[in-house]
Amino acid sequence: MGETRRKLTKATFDNLSNEKKLMILQTAISEFASQGFDHTNINIIAEKAGISVGSIYKYFGSKQDLFLVTIQQGTEVLKTILQTIVPSDQSFIEKCRDLIKAIQKSSREQQQLIRIYSELTSVGNSDLVKQLSYEIEAISAEMYTELVKEGQRTGEIMKDLDPAMVAFLMDNLFISLQFSYSSEYYLQRFKIFLGDDIDDRDTFVLDQMVRFLSSALKA
Amino acid sequence: MGETRRKLTKATFDNLSNEKKLMILQTAISEFASQGFDHTNINIIAEKAGISVGSIYKYFGSKQDLFLVTIQQGTEVLKTILQTIVPSDQSFIEKCRDLIKAIQKSSREQQQLIRIYSELTSVGNSDLVKQLSYEIEAISAEMYTELVKEGQRTGEIMKDLDPAMVAFLMDNLFISLQFSYSSEYYLQRFKIFLGDDIDDRDTFVLDQMVRFLSSALKA
Amino acid sequence: MGETRRKLTKATFDNLSNEKKLMILQTAISEFASQGFDHTNINIIAEKAGISVGSIYKYFGSKQDLFLVTIQQGTEVLKTILQTIVPSDQSFIEKCRDLIKAIQKSSREQQQLIRIYSELTSVGNSDLVKQLSYEIEAISAEMYTELVKEGQRTGEIMKDLDPAMVAFLMDNLFISLQFSYSSEYYLQRFKIFLGDDIDDRDTFVLDQMVRFLSSALKA
């Protein structure tokens, strides 16, 4: 809240054409997502992005900084989704349905961004990482909690459940789902529980989750 | 059932005194958990465990093998917990309560094992990793699904929910909780949702989760 | 003819100053020749050549690649000698005399290159090694065979000897001589047969070999 944070990109990067900025970030995302943080090679990112290593270090302070910038991209996507769905004037349970649908869609489309997100832990425990993760999680925390409170006001959700706790459990379910759609490991796990044909069972998963949530929370 | 798997430890390791075996595994677990797979240095494990590098390679085929052995340790712990709680003759919701309690307890005690577990994804996609992860997940998948089916038979759980799907959602909640108690990152996230004083709020978390589950599933 | 082969040097090496290129190759040749392939240490080559290990790997793909480049150097020397002598318009036997002289001279001057050549066999049986050795031997095979055929046309050489076989036997004699001048082991063997004072008996060796060949082949 109000803390300032070392800028992750240098001025030189901000001045770049959007096209170039995008090219660099896309390449970085793709590499970090497919190789993981440790196995990603800055020299290769430079090469694939069509710029020099020297330039990378003119634009970003370090490999870690570049990585953190790609994470920020992910946050933007997430924020956009939430801001579209949450403030609408549907019922709580309708919003849940839309959120799950959005996760199913975006997880597949933005697989790489989500994979990167799960790389966050391997980057070590710098304050910067903490700060960044704070921002990422704070968005969902706030919005979901607000959503639940509203649901309690409108009588859709039991009043004896703690709104923050419900928000937390909801987010746990959503994040797990997200991973299941984008990480190799979690996909495998998904299949172990539910069988090999999940790809064409989006509707089944959606319905079951909505039913589960609706039953769990209904006043 | 009958799947064979390359042995991860060589005979020379099996012949070691339990004391020595434990020393080596503890050291390895501790290093892998704190540094992650890539940043763990075999030479340092050897040094800290008081043996030579050469010996490590007499005991385990490779760094990855040693890592996988530490994972197996984690599986054993998990299996033990599940096998204690699931077959008991309590009600479904009582079993859930016990499971959550066990997670709260073991997550704190075995923090490192759980951190290692979340390293599994970064080790790449060797068939071995897949095989191993299969075994890890298959235990929970089977037991939870069975638990739900039984709950449906006894009338504790709604019959129109898919047992496998419920098991999956339960496991998602449990795993997320586990991470929250053992990973720096997830602990931070936990606090963002619920505030800084969770450590002394185990009972609150337990109650809320049980209430959430019980409400979600009640027939 | 049109066979392509993986380039052994990277562009970064080709761009180096001749002075630097030479320095690196000389160092490598010297190390490989004196230590053999397996006992040659890339770190030491780098140090002696006054560059970093990293650079070696920017210039050459691997230790083996660097080794093969040094072999190619040897081939060039050989090719140059053959191309100077074989196409001349002397008699067959005069050419033999010149070849032997050239071997006596170059073997002493290029001792290291020849020692490296005899290391070829120990590098294992990669296709690359096979390909490279093919090129090395093919030069002599072709030129000598052609030389013999010409000698048969001009009536200098018996027509009932197979030209390829004669070329092979000649090359055997030449190679053996070459080794005798450059390898410690073969020098010792030379002395066992002919006594310790060979160094000042070049003319004797030359005369005897020419006489042997001329008698063996004369029509």
Next chain:
Amino acid sequence: MGETRRKLTKATFDNLSNEKKLMILQTAISEFASQGFDHTNINIIAEKAGISVGSIYKYFGSKQDLFLVTIQQGTEVLKTILQTIVPSDQSFIEKCRDLIKAIQKSSREQQQLIRIYSELTSVGNSDLVKQLSYEIEAISAEMYTELVKEGQRTGEIMKDLDPAMVAFLMDNLFISLQFSYSSEYYLQRFKIFLGDDIDDRDTFVLDQMVRFLSSALKA
């Protein structure tokens, strides 16, 4: 001659049963021949020979000593062949024919021993190696030189050729042939000169070599 030499085998080895001795030497020969000196692993020799590493070091002073013993084995084989053929009462050229035949036969049968022989150079330049190589070469040097002298006495060989030099050239041809039949590299070279179907052209090679030699030396 009369120099004593550090014994390569310890008394403990000499006391072993012939069966066991043979087993160990065969294994060592096979490994050294297929892997080369540097890539041969003493621990693997022990394992394949069915004894312990500790024992190997009770029998032989070092890896190098064991290697040198295997070389001695090769010398024995060679000595036996020479002693069968040279003292016979055939003509010089008949003996040459028999020698070449013997090389063709033994090279194929004793491939491994001959491959080991060409590993001698990589073992470094200890006095021991020199001494050993001396013994190996001295046998051929003496016998061939004597053979030539006798040929000159009987009038089969030109008197103006130096007997030691002729012996040397003959040995060069024989050794080259030997390599061609047993080393991958030299076999390839052989084929480059003479085409792919050498295996069934033993008679051709034999005839051509005899003709070459007989013509080269005839009085």
Next chain:
DNA sequence: CATGAATGAGCTTTCATTCAT
């Protein structure tokens, strides 16, 4: 500003040899 060559610390794995049992 951009470039990309240069750096060198760092890490996994091997294997000849020893020595306690």
Next chain:
DNA sequence: TATGAATGAAAGCTCATTCAT
């Protein structure tokens, strides 16, 4: 005498980062 577990030095190769051009 036989064993085989233990040792630890040694080496090929990678890659984040720098800096001269």
